Amino acid sequence: MFKVFFSLFSPNCVTPNQTMNAAKLGAVLEGNDEIEPQQAVGHDNGNSYHDEHIARLKAEAEAQDCANRLRVAQEQLAEYAQQKEEDCNVLVQEADKLQEALARLSQRPGSTAAEFEEVAQQFTVLREKLADAATEARAFAAQQANDLASLKRSSAQADLQQDTDMKRARDGAVEEAEQDGQEDEEDTEEPMRGPISSQPEGQPSTSFAERARFIPVRLSHDERKMLRLLESALNVSEYTDKVDILTWRSKNQRVHAQIRDLCAILSGLMVAADYKKGQELIRDRNFADNAEFFQNIFELGRRYKILNPEKMRSEYGKLVYMLMDSAEPAIQELLEFRCVRQLKTVYRFLEERGGLALLDDPLMQTATAEIVAGSRPRHEVQRDIKIKEKAREALSRRYRSGALSEEDILQCIYSISDNNSYLLFNRDPIDRFIHYFHKYFKHDSHEPGYSLGIQGGRDGARLTHNHERQYHYVLQSLTLWREISTEMFKLWYLAESDMLREGNNYRLCDTGQGLNRVQAAPQVGRAMQQILSRVQSRIGSWVGSSVVHLGDHNVPNALMFIDKYTQVPRILNPVVAVLEELPRLYADPNLRGYIDATFGGVEQCRKSILVDFCRHAFDGSGADNFFDAGSCIDGRLTSAWNWCSKIEKKPFYHVFKLAGWVGFDGEVKS
Structure with a gap:
């Protein structure tokens, strides 16, 4: 039709x-x-003009892409230099402690002074070398930080974010692009602008x-x-x-x-x-x-x-x-009209009808809570359902008015319940995976054969981490994904605000993954920096790069950013489902024999899956070069997708199939 x-x-x-x-x-x-x-x-100037026009477009796109790659490389190099400086300082401190211990040991009875003096000299030489290395690393880090600051200033002056497609006239001249600072100014006619939040900046x-x-x-x-x-x-x-x-x-x-x-x-x-x-x-x-x-x-x-x-x-x-x-x-x-209007949110809906007091009612927690059956008896689940229904009825009667009917109130409650359902199926798998991670791994030790250490160039890895470093790298990546999933509705709202904002033009560019619209996303970028800062302050130290790709050839626009992080539960949900399904598979005598013969039991099978995932889903692989994957924020997710694409070659592939796995883009059968 x-x-x-x-x-x-x-x-x-x-x-x-x-x-x-x-x-x-x-x-x-x-x-x-x-x-x-x-x-x-x-009149048209013929095919020669057309070819020249296309060549100019490609040249400008390639120049922009090279500039972005240079900026990312400079940022990662600066972070690498800073990390090396910290490592050298730690080694110097360890050498000082060893020298003090040696001095105490030399004072014990029965020790030969000449022997300890010789060893002390060796430690002194070692400390001097480490001190020199720390000085060089400190100077190198300072130089890279200065180069990075200079690169950012020159990039801003060159205005590399100008739109080369939408502002081009027929003769090929390019109009002046908007200044970078204008992207942050308020637009009084902006239809997508949301309510002003009283929440402290950077807090969830x-x-x-x-x-x-x-x-x-x-x-x-x-x-x-x-x-x-x-x-x-x-x-x-x-x-x-x-x-x-x-x-x-x-x-x-x-x-x-x-x-x-x-x-x-x-x-x-x-x-x-x-x-x-x-x-x-x-x-x-x-x-x-x-x-x-x-x-x-x-x-x-x-x-x-x-x-x-x-x-x-x-x-x-x-x-x-x-x-x-x-x-x-x-x-x-x-x-003669705008196709875009403000998104209809629960807050705005209640604000227009004078019903914001509903959101502060203590019963809202009960009325919107998710009821998970699990292994609980049926009567307990039914009891929770009745309590939830009574809370909804009480709220709808308490806050109804001439402008806000009971149906409107229930619709708002159902909407918040939908958000809780989203968190249950998208954030909770990350929590369960973190639970398994803490259960089977420790940062300071590991069982023989279950080390998380990876080495660049081996098994497709691009990073080199020992067990402790990879442990923290995986944990902070999972924690970051959890925070992004928690704030996904906010990020989605901001993403649409960036994409649909008047004056935020885009340019068509071949990013290596097809022709995409490359567009700046300042609001999403600021929100991601707040989330990243919150995770870093919670964890303490940070392993790897903290570069967030947004508006470049890796993540062209805010839509690609949203699509990228909505894939996280599609990756972790099947893995967690297989881990939880293993005890039920083991109850079958025939499958028990297969699991025992291949892995040595349920626990060993779980650890084999977790070790392989934590190694190679976070090894910097999945791209043609280090700058497109590596240890940057988005590269971690790229590595995880790369692991998913190779699941058929894993020794536990048949366990996934037996557990009901049908694909990382589908559903897990129960």
């Missing part, structure tokens, strides 16, 4: 007849590239009032009907395939394709929802009259995706990229 809708709305059907903007829109839809008179372009959202600022409201029954309509329209759309290509000869052609496909989607949605209004829209092409309908249907699609990350995996990307294009001033002027 939707294919018919899209075929009806070709550019030849457009006859704008109301305003000047409508006339411009009609000209674009009919194939005329002239959006404004000053954008008129002369713990209260319901703070969490509710970023929790979307659950969709109603009528909204779910519109959602199915939106999903169907996006499913048949080829928006990104048509728009995100590098063969455009001018900005006008690209804008023409964007508006044409955007109008086709809008018209198809309107006809499918209301045939009469849809016919009027086709005849008059006045999209502004239906602005509220389009804003609502796009907003509910975004809301549903945040609450259900495993849904709309391809449709959501088309939706966000289309809304990114709709925020461009040229397109927004022609459409």
